[in-house]
Amino acid sequence: MAREQSSGAGSATRPASAAGLGAQQAPRPTRPQQSGSGRGGPPPTISGGSRDTRLQMDPVEKARRQMGYRNNWHRKEVDHANQVKWPEPLGPNPRVAIIGGGMSGLMCARELARLGIRSTVFDTGKHGVGGRMGTRASGESSLRSGTGTTAASTKAAAAQLGGLVFDHAAQFFTVTDPSFQSVVDDWLATGLVRVWEGPVGTLRAGAGAFARLPPSPPRYVAVGGMRRLAEALGEQLEAGGGSSLVEFRRPCWVGKMQAEEGRGWALSGEGRSQGVYDAVVVAHNGKCANRLVGPTGAPKVAEQLMRLKLNAVWCLMVAFDGPLPVNFEGAFIQGSSILSWAANNTAKLELKHTPAGTQCWTLFSTNAYGQANKVPQENIPPEVADKVAAEMVAALKQAAAGPEGSPAAAAVAAKWPKTVFTRVQLWGAALPLNTPGTPCILDPDSRVGVCGDWLSGGSLQAAAVSGITLARQIAGLRGKTQDQLAPFRLGLEAQFKPLRVTDIGEFPH
Numbered sequence: 001m002a003r004e005q006s007s008g009a010g011s012a013t014r015p016a017s018a019a020g021l022g023a024q025q026a027p028r029p030t031r032p033q034q035s036g037s038g039r040g041g042p043p044p045t046i047s048g049g050s051r052d053t054r055l056q057m058d059p060v061e062k063a064r065r066q067m068g069y070r071n072n073w074h075r076k077e078v079d080h081a082n083q084v085k086w087p088e089p090l091g092p093n094p095r096v097a098i099i100g101g102g103m104s105g106l107m108c109a110r111e112l113a114r115l116g117i118r119s120t121v122f123d124t125g126k127h128g129v130g131g132r133m134g135t136r137a138s139g140e141s142s143l144r145s146g147t148g149t150t151a152a153s154t155k156a157a158a159a160q161l162g163g164l165v166f167d168h169a170a171q172f173f174t175v176t177d178p179s180f181q182s183v184v185d186d187w188l189a190t191g192l193v194r195v196w197e198g199p200v201g202t203l204r205a206g207a208g209a210f211a212r213l214p215p216s217p218p219r220y221v222a223v224g225g226m227r228r229l230a231e232a233l234g235e236q237l238e239a240g241g242g243s244s245l246v247e248f249r250r251p252c253w254v255g256k257m258q259a260e261e262g263r264g265w266a267l268s269g270e271g272r273s274q275g276v277y278d279a280v281v282v283a284h285n286g287k288c289a290n291r292l293v294g295p296t297g298a299p300k301v302a303e304q305l306m307r308l309k310l311n312a313v314w315c316l317m318v319a320f321d322g323p324l325p326v327n328f329e330g331a332f333i334q335g336s337s338i339l340s341w342a343a344n345n346t347a348k349l350e351l352k353h354t355p356a357g358t359q360c361w362t363l364f365s366t367n368a369y370g371q372a373n374k375v376p377q378e379n380i381p382p383e384v385a386d387k388v389a390a391e392m393v394a395a396l397k398q399a400a401a402g403p404e405g406s407p408a409a410a411a412v413a414a415k416w417p418k419t420v421f422t423r424v425q426l427w428g429a430a431l432p433l434n435t436p437g438t439p440c441i442l443d444p445d446s447r448v449g450v451c452g453d454w455l456s457g458g459s460l461q462a463a464a465v466s467g468i469t470l471a472r473q474i475a476g477l478r479g480k481t482q483d484q485l486a487p488f489r490l491g492l493e494a495q496f497k498p499l500r501v502t503d504i505g506e507f508p509h
């Protein structure tokens, strides 16, 4: 299948107006044809109907429009007659577009490369790839990617960062899957991750009662912060320059995909063509994903994306001018309507560069608090940020103290340090509340697949296994004729079940 040349690497800035993407066009109703355009064999079979193009102006949509994003497909429009079927088998050297550079997209690219398949990873991240493997540093020292450095030690990463450091999404991960364990063993051997041995457990709010969890399964943390791990994975994939099988385009928001007869999937983003691909992997979740896939010709994939429900979690990055009077480094908070998790980054990441005595903590809200205080996440009003920060710190203080009026509570209050830095982030589409319980989704007719944490749970492991599995399925499609595709059809009919272990994901801890 022929492809057009790509239009440059990922340094594109977002256009002030994305008018070029404004009119999301549906694949034209096309009768099956017998011969191709000459560039890439026969055209796909596409059928389709008319659709409503009105915009739904919910807060997220509004924020995206303010940022110059356009996408006018909305939920009720899945049209089952609108199914793309590529008539020719997938060739021996396909090119795959991976939309999303979080753990699932990175692991999908890694596995595709291992199997000799070329891919292009698109990601919106301004500071780097990684998605919800996020780390932030205060002031001007936000982590950057693409610098070609790999954290050899915490000290090196810290020297590069300076200031205060916070993992602001994934905190640690556990492993039960053998294929992921072998990847993690490599990361351990090369110093990208290590085992977090500090006290992690549960804290009963108001009782001040911390119960330490057993050390097994090991809790892995990324040396220097989660973003460093994502960056290192990206650097490994890009190593080899021109001979690398993985190309990154970042920041690049893919806003449209369209089946083109005789060519493949044409992607657009940042106001221009982003190339044509033989298969597309959607490696992100949420509204954005179902809007991208919805009008394209993979209706069953779109329907599964539409069934996903996500929680909302506030993250507070907070620094104190002294140590908190607590006996844990990480705690799942129980019995609080506001807080679900608290972690001491200074201890967890072994930060040595923070001003003497300063401690950097990451606090996560409950889903209930996230929903009750939801605002457009790209545009948080300052008064909401202040309120959320104050309430979350107060909730931690209250959770750590013993029963009200007790000597223990008075001691905690007396020793409580001063807050010297706060920054909030709302994860508006944080973690899945339901799951189809399948490692990935693949529609082999249209060659559109989905990977991500939500397909089998909400964790880094679920995301990694999903990406690896989807890559293997796509590789298996090579050379298969239409009557041989059945074993590759995955997750399209899987029923969703509720998922709720903790507000920050489903993983053994």
Ligand SMILES: Cc1cc2nc3c(=O)[nH]c(=O)nc-3n(C[C@H](O)[C@H](O)[C@H](O)COP(=O)(O)OP(=O)(O)OC[C@H]3O[C@@H](n4cnc5c(N)ncnc54)[C@H](O)[C@@H]3O)c2cc1C
Pocket: 099, 100, 101, 102, 103, 104, 105, 122, 123, 124, 125, 129, 130, 131, 132, 133, 168, 169, 170, 171, 172, 173, 174, 252, 253, 254, 255, 283, 284, 285, 288, 292, 313, 315, 364, 427, 429, 430, 431, 451, 452, 453, 454, 458, 459, 460, 461, 463, 504, 505, 507
């Ligand atoms: C608050 C919080 C705490 C968590 N804590 C833990 C934990 O302690 N342990 C654990 O195991 N897991 C935890 N998780 C879950 C873990 O972070 C996720 O399971 C995992 O990172 C998901 O990876 P992913 O690849 O599926 O998606 P993501 O990481 O979300 O990656 C998707 C990527 O796609 C990009 N993207 C989206 N749309 C487009 C587009 N149109 N074009 C281009 N790029 C696009 C996004 O920018 C993003 O980078 C936590 C999550 C949250 C939110």
